[in-house]
Amino acid sequence: MATVAAEDTRAHIIEAAGPIFAEKGFHATTIREICQAAGANLASVNYYFRDKERLYHETVLRASEMRRAEVPLPQWSQETPPAERLKGFIHTIIERMVLMRKAPWQVKLMNREILQPTEACRDLIREYFRPHFEMLLAILDEMLPAGTPDHTRTQLGFSVVSQCLFYRMCEESVAMMVGEEELAAHYQGEQLAAHIARFSLAAFGHGNLADSPNTAS
Amino acid sequence: MATVAAEDTRAHIIEAAGPIFAEKGFHATTIREICQAAGANLASVNYYFRDKERLYHETVLRASEMRRAEVPLPQWSQETPPAERLKGFIHTIIERMVLMRKAPWQVKLMNREILQPTEACRDLIREYFRPHFEMLLAILDEMLPAGTPDHTRTQLGFSVVSQCLFYRMCEESVAMMVGEEELAAHYQGEQLAAHIARFSLAAFGHGNLADSPNTAS
DNA sequence: GCACGTTTCAAACAACTGTTTACTTGCAGG
DNA sequence: CCTGCAAGTAAACAGTTGTTTGAAACGTGC
Numbered sequence: 001m002a003t004v005a006a007e008d009t010r011a012h013i014i015e016a017a018g019p020i021f022a023e024k025g026f027h028a029t030t031i032r033e034i035c036q037a038a039g040a041n042l043a044s045v046n047y048y049f050r051d052k053e054r055l056y057h058e059t060v061l062r063a064s065e066m067r068r069a070e071v072p073l074p075q076w077s078q079e080t081p082p083a084e085r086l087k088g089f090i091h092t093i094i095e096r097m098v099l100m101r102k103a104p105w106q107v108k109l110m111n112r113e114i115l116q117p118t119e120a121c122r123d124l125i126r127e128y129f130r131p132h133f134e135m136l137l138a139i140l141d142e143m144l145p146a147g148t149p150d151h152t153r154t155q156l157g158f159s160v161v162s163q164c165l166f167y168r169m170c171e172e173s174v175a176m177m178v179g180e181e182e183l184a185a186h187y188q189g190e191q192l193a194a195h196i197a198r199f200s201l202a203a204f205g206h207g208n209l210a211d212s213p214n215t216a217s
Numbered sequence: 218m219a220t221v222a223a224e225d226t227r228a229h230i231i232e233a234a235g236p237i238f239a240e241k242g243f244h245a246t247t248i249r250e251i252c253q254a255a256g257a258n259l260a261s262v263n264y265y266f267r268d269k270e271r272l273y274h275e276t277v278l279r280a281s282e283m284r285r286a287e288v289p290l291p292q293w294s295q296e297t298p299p300a301e302r303l304k305g306f307i308h309t310i311i312e313r314m315v316l317m318r319k320a321p322w323q324v325k326l327m328n329r330e331i332l333q334p335t336e337a338c339r340d341l342i343r344e345y346f347r348p349h350f351e352m353l354l355a356i357l358d359e360m361l362p363a364g365t366p367d368h369t370r371t372q373l374g375f376s377v378v379s380q381c382l383f384y385r386m387c388e389e390s391v392a393m394m395v396g397e398e399e400l401a402a403h404y405q406g407e408q409l410a411a412h413i414a415r416f417s418l419a420a421f422g423h424g425n426l427a428d429s430p431n432t433a434s
Numbered sequence: 435g436c437a438c439g440t441t442t443c444a445a446a447c448a449a450c451t452g453t454t455t456a457c458t459t460g461c462a463g464g
Numbered sequence: 465c466c467t468g469c470a471a472g473t474a475a476a477c478a479g480t481t482g483t484t485t486g487a488a489a490c491g492t493g494c
Contacts, residue, residue, distance in 0.1 A: 009442090025242065027242065027244040030481070030482085031481085031483085041442055041443050041444085042483095043483085043484080044441090047442085051482075115386055117389045117390060117393065121390065125394060129394070130394070133394070144426075151402070152412070154395060155409075156416065156426075158383060159380050159413070161383075162384075163379045165383065172334045173338065173346075176338065177346070177350070178371060192372075195372050199373065202421075203416050203417070203420035203426065204419075205419070205426070209361075247450080248453090249452095259452095260454080260472080260473070261471090263454075264471080264472085268452075268453075269452065
């Protein structure tokens with residue numbers, strides 16, 4: 001049994017399917033398109049994945065694995081102040097979503113799942129989003145008063161991540177709104193991360209919006 | 218010429234197409250499905266709109282018209298403080314997007330356009346989003362120091378609207394994250410608007426997060 | 435050499451897609 | 465009554481879709 005070659009084309013198909021699913025969505029993507037990009041036969045998808053849906057599901061999970069492996073969260077020392085940790089967290093999220101230009105399809109695909117969940121989304125939340133969100137909440141805990149209720153904590157977390165998500169999900173609309181030149185000048189990853197961190201920290205009472213308005217990292 | 222009946226079925230088709238396009242997207246929606254829902258003949262779409270794309274375009278524009286007409290922005294008096302105006306703005310946006318349960322398809326359809334713009338998006342930005350965003354920026358201007366650069370102003374505006382957009386766009390994922398009970402208890406429109414207003418005003422240095430943590434309006 | 439299970443392939447399948455056609459209906463003005 | 469034209473309809477069109485088929489090619493163990 002030539003399992004090596006078999007797993008090879010299997011992986012080839014997922015890697016070819018990723019960018020296409022990410023760009024056009026599930027319905028607008030055709031199996032023929034994927035197989036052609038993968039250099040595989042039309043019947044390969046049904047042979048290895050049984051049907052189109054299962055291929056999609058596996059592709060989504062593969063995307064989250066790749067993102068986590070490529071951009072790990074920073075390791076903080078014990079005495080790192082929570083404000084610094086929040087900055088690092090936001091920076092990592094923005095970097096995962098916006099900065100790394102060479103691997104954007106994983107992000108686009110995951111965004112599709114967040115916006116229009118399929119069966120794959122439960123796996124995605126359990127293994128990717130939930131752990132990261134808990135990490136964020138742990139940081140916020142150190143900046144919030146002791147008796148802060150759970151749902152307020154959660155919504156404050158959402159207020160932070162929603163700003164990060166916005167620039168990825170609404171990327172094209174933002175470009176239409178501000179124009180290409182403005183986009184290139186003031187909407188690069190580091191600048192956005194710095195802005196979001198400054199806004200959020202000001203909301204938490206750490207510093208104010210006038211602090212270091214034009215520097216990042 | 219029976220123009221009355223003609224415009225009637227034309228409108229019927231758009232109204233039937235709206236919820237379906239909103240729910241399933243352009244590609245996954247079939248003309249047959251729309252015509253059946255509209256009680257019209259299969260050929261009607263091509264007769265009145267020439268093709269599927271033009272029907273979609275017109276449906277998106279119709280959606281924005283309906284939202285603007287149904288939930289107008291409040292009229293502020295001259296002496297209304299900017300903090301109050303910001304609260305009112307956020308409240309209206311959240312109400313347009315989340316609260317009105319009877320008419321959610323227009324919002325879903327417009328969100329689709331923001332996330333994955335087609336030709337219709339330029340019209341949408343010009344006639345809907347841009348005017349509202351300018352209104353928000355005018356409010357922020359009164360709370361910001363005089364020399365605030367343009368791109369910072371814009372990004373602060375995005376920080377506000379991104380929080381509002383989040384709860385609509387990621388509605389299903391948020392539900393998966395927090396559970397249905399929590400959602401019903403703490404994620405209703407007024408509560409979300411109050412939270413976003415409190416967070417944003419704290420960031421602008423107006424009040425802090427501990428203010429009125431459990432009351433709305 | 436042969437037989438075996440796995441992988442690959444071209445071809446066909448049935449179902450569905452958006453669009454067009456040819457025809458009928460309904461109603462106006464002459 | 466007839467003509468002209470907009471509106472509605474059923475049927476067919478040509479193309480694409482996901483999926484299945486049956487045979488060929490491949491590598492491996494005997």
